[in-house]
């Protein structure tokens with residue numbers, strides 16, 4: 001119990017990954033909104049170097065050469081986190097190549113195994129990027145990540161949900177994100 005009469009919670013570490021490389025990405029903005037909705041015992045960081053990773057090639061893993069520095073950093077970020085949230089656009093009915101490439105680099109190294117992971121698909125289209133979200137959830141499941149109940153979200157018409165300054169101004173989306181943040185924090189603790 002702390003001085004405000006609240007129960008002290010063990011600090012938790014949450015890593016956010018946007019599947020978009022765009023500077024003005026709606027998915028990255030959603031992650032900023034998600035960060036603000038996390039409980040106070042959560043420490044939040046982002047990994048935003050997807051574009052720096054080399055193309056995945058299993059031969060590189062089997063070569064006996066030292067692991068590429070960017071791959072090492074990517075794996076270290078994932079290992080640091082108690083829980084992960086991925087928010088991705090849909091490109092051509094699938095996950096953006098740079099995100100899929102990053103995930104391919106950690107299939108064998110196992111950083112997602114038993115890791116609570118939330119998956120969000122957001123798109124301007126009415127289906128909300130559901131094909132990319134389904135594909136992402138399939139990949140995470142294959143890597144033995146744990147997707148807590150209520151931690152898979154599909155958000156349609158995403159571009160209409162921000163104010164001119166880029167902050168989220170849609171109450172329903174905020175509510176869904178708040179519930180997801182609570183579910184992920186609970187699973188991480």
Ligand SMILES: Cc1cc2nc3c(=O)[nH]c(=O)nc-3n(C[C@H](O)[C@H](O)[C@H](O)COP(=O)(O)O)c2cc1C
Nearest residue numbers: 020022025026027089090091092093123124125129
């Ligand atoms: C090459 C390309 C393909 C796209 N394909 C799809 C698609 O299959 N389904 C969909 O819902 N949106 C599709 N979109 C629209 C993206 O979802 C949209 O641009 C989204 O806002 C990008 O996310 P961001 O703002 O986080 O970068 C596509 C966009 C591009 C540029």
